[in-house]
Amino acid sequence: xxxxxxxxxxxxxxxxxxxxxxxxxxxxxxxxxxxxxxxxxxxxxxxxxxxxxxxxxxxxxxxxxxxxxxxxxxxxxxxxxxxxxxxxxxxxxxxxxxxxxxxxxxxxxxxxxxxxxxxxxxxxxxxxxxxxxxxxxxxxxxxxxxxxxxxxxxxxxxxxxxxxxxxxxxxxxxxxxxxxxxxxxxxxxxxxxxxxxxxxxxxxxxxxxxxxxxxxxxxxxxxxxxxxxxxxxxxxxxxxxxxxxxxxxxxxxxxxxxxxxxxxxxxxxxxxxxxxxxxxxxxxxxxxxxxxxxxxxxxxxxxxxxxxxxxxxxxxxxxxxxxxxxxxxxxxxxxxxxxxxxxxxxxxxxxxxxxxxxxxxxxxxxxxx
Amino acid sequence: xxxxxxxxxxxxxxxxxxxxxxxxxxxxxxxxxxxxxxxxxxxxxxxxxx
Numbered sequence: 001x002x003x004x005x006x007x008x009x010x011x012x013x014x015x016x017x018x019x020x021x022x023x024x025x026x027x028x029x030x031x032x033x034x035x036x037x038x039x040x041x042x043x044x045x046x047x048x049x050x051x052x053x054x055x056x057x058x059x060x061x062x063x064x065x066x067x068x069x070x071x072x073x074x075x076x077x078x079x080x081x082x083x084x085x086x087x088x089x090x091x092x093x094x095x096x097x098x099x100x101x102x103x104x105x106x107x108x109x110x111x112x113x114x115x116x117x118x119x120x121x122x123x124x125x126x127x128x129x130x131x132x133x134x135x136x137x138x139x140x141x142x143x144x145x146x147x148x149x150x151x152x153x154x155x156x157x158x159x160x161x162x163x164x165x166x167x168x169x170x171x172x173x174x175x176x177x178x179x180x181x182x183x184x185x186x187x188x189x190x191x192x193x194x195x196x197x198x199x200x201x202x203x204x205x206x207x208x209x210x211x212x213x214x215x216x217x218x219x220x221x222x223x224x225x226x227x228x229x230x231x232x233x234x235x236x237x238x239x240x241x242x243x244x245x246x247x248x249x250x251x252x253x254x255x256x257x258x259x260x261x262x263x264x265x266x267x268x269x270x271x272x273x274x275x276x277x278x279x280x281x282x283x284x285x286x287x288x289x290x291x292x293x294x295x296x297x298x299x300x301x302x303x304x305x306x307x308x309x310x311x312x313x314x315x316x317x318x319x320x321x322x323x324x325x326x327x328x329x330x331x332x333x334x335x336x337x338x339x340x341x342x343x344x345x346x347x348x349x350x351x352x353x354x355x356x357x358x359x360x361x362x363x364x365x366x367x368x369x
Numbered sequence: 370x371x372x373x374x375x376x377x378x379x380x381x382x383x384x385x386x387x388x389x390x391x392x393x394x395x396x397x398x399x400x401x402x403x404x405x406x407x408x409x410x411x412x413x414x415x416x417x418x419x
Contacts, residue, residue, distance in 0.1 A: 156401040156405060168396065172390065172393060175382060
């Protein structure tokens with residue numbers, strides 16, 4: 001039985017996971033992108049997010065007070081500051097999200113490699129273009145806040161944005177070429193058996209089941225949010241801003257201060273609900289995608305199960321912690337960060353397992369040669 | 370490749386490509402311009418209120 005499993009894995013490896021094959025590049029590159037994106041997200045959540053939100057609140061407060069005092073030049077300055085803090089936050093969220101989503105896409109494209117009707121060399125080149133673009137875009141987006149419009153030939157778009165867009169075009173081109181490859185393959189009569197999708201490991205099955213459950217929980221939460229909160233929060237957004245401006249116009253300081261406090265609460269409420277919803281679904285998808293790559297994780301069965309459990313526990317802990325951050329403050333925030341760390345550690349362990357697998361594969365190939 | 374797998378595979382990648390096309394257009398031609406307008410009208414509203 002063991003020899004059968006081992007021979008199946010050797011076949012699988014020699015066919016679809018050879019040295020610098022497109023699939024291997026996309027799997028290792030994809031998990032690396034997700035890992036870097038998550039570490040960046042955790043650092044951002046701990047050291048930037050809350051401090052930045054406080055600066056935005058203070059800037060808005062100062063702008064409203066300046067409007068109240070009739071100091072129009074200060075209003076513009078404070079709004080410039082608020083814009084800068086929002087840009088700082090937005091670009092970091094964008095870098096985090098794009099890096100992780102490109103990682104997911106890389107893993108999905110790794111899975112479909114046998115159904116792409118191009119030579120391995122072409123597929124490998126496209127994989128490099130994809131990974132280059134997937135690295136370039138988040139770095140460009142991250143730099144937007146720091147580079148600004150310096151030396152830019154355009155009026156509203158700086159060099160960092162241009163680099164980010166170039167990265168996006170690389171990813172877009174690579175994915176489009178892969179799509180053309182799948183279309184070509186679907187027209188041909190040739191079959192491409194791939195044992196990766198047929199292999200079922202215990203760790204993989206748990207990841208599939210756990211991931212599906214996380215996605216369903218995320219959908220349920222999203223449906224509840226859309227039905228109970230969405231329109232109420234959007235209407236509140238408008239009415240609070242309106243109250244802030246009319247309070248300033250009528251020199252009503254109390255009304256302005258109340259509106260500012262309500263606005264901060266509202267933005268926080270929206271942010272935690274959206275973040276919890278997005279994170280639980282993304283972690284569910286990640287677990288389901290990783291299920292297919294468990295045969296490549298060269299760790300003992302016991303350790304594979306431990307990392308699966310760690311990943312799923314972290315995937316549940318983070319969104320739940322985020323959701324209760326407004327109610328329980330730092331305690332919930334700390335739990336959410338701990339959840340993020342659990343997912344990162346489990347993912348890193350799986351990545352190391354896959355690197356070990358590739359090392360063994362290459363060593364065996366060299367021995368045979 | 371059977372029919373449902375073919376549809377899901379091609380449809381899924383096509384959706385990703387369409388989403389990225391929209392994202393590229395939005396980033397190059399809409400995002401920065403829209404942000405400038407939002408900032409301008411908010412600041413204008415507060416200035417006029419003052």
